[in-house]
Amino acid sequence: MEAAAAFGRPRPVVKTEKPPVRDVSHDDDRDSPSKQQQQQQHLLVKRAGNNHAKQEHDTEDKTSCSSDQKDLSCIKLQEDQLESARAEMGEVREENQRLKQSLNQIMKDYEALKMQFLGIVGRDSKKLQDDDNDVNKEQQQQQHDDDQIELVSLSLGRFPVSEKIKKVADEKSSMNIIIGGGDQDEEAACKEALSLGLNCKFEREESMVAVVKEVDSPNSFDHEATKEEAGETNWPSKGGKTMRSVEDDVTPQNPPKRARVCVRARCETATMNDGCQWRKYGQKIAKGNPCPRAYYRCTGSPTCLVRKQVQRCADDMSILITTYEGNHNHPLPASANAMASTTSAAASMLLSGSTTSATTAASSSTASNTLHGLNFYANNSKPNFYLPNNSSSIISSTSPTHPTITLDLTSNPSSSSSNSSTHFGKFTSNFPNSRYPFTGQLDFGSSRNNVLSWNNGLLSYNRNNHPTTTTANNIYQNYIQQQRNPTTSLQHQQPPLPDTIAAATKAITADPSFQSALAAALTSIIGTGGASASAGLTKSSSGRGEQSLFQLMTTAATTNKGNGCGTSFLNNITTTTTTTTTSNSPPTGNMVFVPTNSLPFSNSKSASASPGDHIDLTN
DNA sequence: CGGTTTTGACCAGCGC
DNA sequence: GCGCTGGTCAAAACCG
Numbered sequence: 001m002e003a004a005a006a007f008g009r010p011r012p013v014v015k016t017e018k019p020p021v022r023d024v025s026h027d028d029d030r031d032s033p034s035k036q037q038q039q040q041q042h043l044l045v046k047r048a049g050n051n052h053a054k055q056e057h058d059t060e061d062k063t064s065c066s067s068d069q070k071d072l073s074c075i076k077l078q079e080d081q082l083e084s085a086r087a088e089m090g091e092v093r094e095e096n097q098r099l100k101q102s103l104n105q106i107m108k109d110y111e112a113l114k115m116q117f118l119g120i121v122g123r124d125s126k127k128l129q130d131d132d133n134d135v136n137k138e139q140q141q142q143q144h145d146d147d148q149i150e151l152v153s154l155s156l157g158r159f160p161v162s163e164k165i166k167k168v169a170d171e172k173s174s175m176n177i178i179i180g181g182g183d184q185d186e187e188a189a190c191k192e193a194l195s196l197g198l199n200c201k202f203e204r205e206e207s208m209v210a211v212v213k214e215v216d217s218p219n220s221f222d223h224e225a226t227k228e229e230a231g232e233t234n235w236p237s238k239g240g241k242t243m244r245s246v247e248d249d250v251t252p253q254n255p256p257k258r259a260r261v262c263v264r265a266r267c268e269t270a271t272m273n274d275g276c277q278w279r280k281y282g283q284k285i286a287k288g289n290p291c292p293r294a295y296y297r298c299t300g301s302p303t304c305l306v307r308k309q310v311q312r313c314a315d316d317m318s319i320l321i322t323t324y325e326g327n328h329n330h331p332l333p334a335s336a337n338a339m340a341s342t343t344s345a346a347a348s349m350l351l352s353g354s355t356t357s358a359t360t361a362a363s364s365s366t367a368s369n370t371l372h373g374l375n376f377y378a379n380n381s382k383p384n385f386y387l388p389n390n391s392s393s394i395i396s397s398t399s400p401t402h403p404t405i406t407l408d409l410t411s412n413p414s415s416s417s418s419n420s421s422t423h424f425g426k427f428t429s430n431f432p433n434s435r436y437p438f439t440g441q442l443d444f445g446s447s448r449n450n451v452l453s454w455n456n457g458l459l460s461y462n463r464n465n466h467p468t469t470t471t472a473n474n475i476y477q478n479y480i481q482q483q484r485n486p487t488t489s490l491q492h493q494q495p496p497l498p499d500t501i502a503a504a505t506k507a508i509t510a511d512p513s514f515q516s517a518l519a520a521a522l523t524s525i526i527g528t529g530g531a532s533a534s535a536g537l538t539k540s541s542s543g544r545g546e547q548s549l550f551q552l553m554t555t556a557a558t559t560n561k562g563n564g565c566g567t568s569f570l571n572n573i574t575t576t577t578t579t580t581t582t583s584n585s586p587p588t589g590n591m592v593f594v595p596t597n598s599l600p601f602s603n604s605k606s607a608s609a610s611p612g613d614h615i616d617l618t619n
Numbered sequence: 620c621g622g623t624t625t626t627g628a629c630c631a632g633c634g635c
Numbered sequence: 636g637c638g639c640t641g642g643t644c645a646a647a648a649c650c651g
Contacts, residue, residue: 280624282643295642299622309642 260325262406264313267320271310275336276300276328278308289314301330323404 265272271294278296285292291312298306306326313319328336 279622281645283625284641284643287640293641307642 260323260404262321262323262404263409264319264321264406265409266318268318269320270294271296272320272322274322274324275333276306286311291317298326298328300328300332300336304328304330 263272271278277299279299280294281297282295283292284295289311291314293309293311296308296310298304298308304326306324306328308325309321309323311321311323313321
């Protein structure tokens with residue numbers, strides 16, 4: 001349409017620009033005003049000359065040879081001028097002809113392009129219909145390309161096939177329109193479609209998060225449902241008694257496809273708060289790790305099969321390893337929803353990685369939406385994933401039954417520096433021939449000293465007050481206390497250094513994932529009763545939402561050497577004893593302004609439901 | 620009183 | 636087949 005308009009424009013332009021030329025073609029002698037003036041001047045000169053001659057003839061019979069010579073010279077001059085004017089007119093006429101020809105050529109080109117455009121549009125629309133009706137079997141190469149793309153898209157694992165076909169068709173058609181309709185390089189097209197598909201997927205995910213489920217999802221969890229369509233199952237545990245009857249029979253043909261998303265984060269509390277409600281149903285001391293592994297089950301719905309395992313890293317006990325498995329079959333609170341998409345993307349990459357080199361599907365349970373803002377770029381040539389400007393790393397385990405993708409939010413400065421060339425690390429993956437060889441790392445790049453907590457979907461910052469409730473906590477607290485220097489802990493109560501604030505601010509502004517995390521957290525605040533939150537930053541008092549925002553922004557913009565304690569500490573304070581022996585951290589050091597019960601979906605009864613997390617997202 | 624946590628016991632998969 | 640390990644169950648205890 002724009003092309004038509006663009007091509008349609010020259011017409012009047014030519015007219016307006018060259019009106020004199022057109023007149024020239026009609027009348028040779030009546031040209032431009034300048035030529036008319038010339039002719040008039042010539043006539044005047046003639047008349048004047050004649051009169052002058054007559055007068056001289058009258059007055060002086062002797063006449064004058066000089067006057068005749070003047071007349072001759074004048075005539076010659078006039079003739080010369082006339083010829084030059086005619087020649088000039090001829091040139092103008094020729095130019096006019098050329099312009100006419102060029103205009104006609106432009107019009108022809110315009111018509112040709114218009115017809116080509118219409119033809120492409122019609123062909124693509126027809127193709128769309130064919131795809132929608134699933135009658136594309138008889139179509140050969142072109143359709144075969146579509147099928148290939150579809151397979152790639154299937155690895156996304158999130159959309160129903162028909163929807164994917166539509167997307168692919170749309171993308172292809174749009175590409176054709178842009179390019180001009182020819183048969184493009186298939187490989188390039190596939191790549192393009194792949195990247196576009198990923199983008200579209202993420203857009204959709206974001207829209208699903210922001211605009212709470214719409215349309216076709218009766219249970220408001222279409223993405224979960226589609227995940228199951230993609231082959232991901234809900235925790236068909238190998239040893240479980242109760243789950244077996246429910247799930248194992250559902251997907252017996254594809255047992256290995258049980259993606260897990262493991263989130264490694266620095267967290268001083270027992271569990272990482274992801275916004276969901278969890279019920280602890282077991283605890284086990286795993287081999288090689290003094291810290292017990294806790295088993296949690298989602299209590300958001302009686303039928304929800306999502307579970308998670310929480311265990312501290314044996315090497316670094318400040319790192320909390322949370323492994324999610326399964327899909328929620330119930331609405332999630334905004335904060336949990338915010339968390340969910342992150343591991344969805346990661347798990348999708350994991351699952352897709354086992355089949356193709358591309359992409360993202362959804363999996364997951366309750367991970368963070370934070371990562372959702374990450375851009376996962378698939379490179380067809382190499383099975384590497386890049387997370388530009390993202391500070392997370394994904395590692396995968398090669399468990400035969402549980403392909404696990406790890407979102408490492410902890411990476412130490414040393415590891416991050418060795419790991420990545422960029423500030424925020426990178427995501428890498430490899431696809432050896434193992435069954436679930438996907439390997440990657442989402443490295444949020446952080447130092448131990450900078451601790452942010454994720455409370456009910458909110459980032460928060462806290463310090464001190466370490467409850468000693470469980471064995472794990474005891475072990476961990478001992479560890480923490482060993483790590484902690486009382487003098488530095490006192491220093492921690494000082495306002496953050498400007499440079500650290502600047503660095504954190506820079507990190508935030510530079511990192512899209514972090515921004516998305518903040519956006520998700522803000523969304524969770526605003527979307528759950530924190531309507532005043534948006535205005536809270538400008539206000540100075542009251543309003544939990546604005547407090548949350550303040551907390552959030554303070555946390556985000558503040559790096560603090562020391563540690564963090566989430567709101568779980570606040571919870572635990574009331575029920576557990578806090579360590580007062582070695583910490584030396586005054587109670588005033590707590591920088592969390594938001595009571596847990598003010599946060600969405602918090603459960604005062606469940607310590608596991610909303611313990612503060614201390615995800616170190618900063619460097 | 621209802622929900623959660625704790626904890627010992629049970630079960631199944633896997634390796635030897 | 637046996638032992639090891641991970642995962643889960645379920646009763647008791649705990650908590651608000």
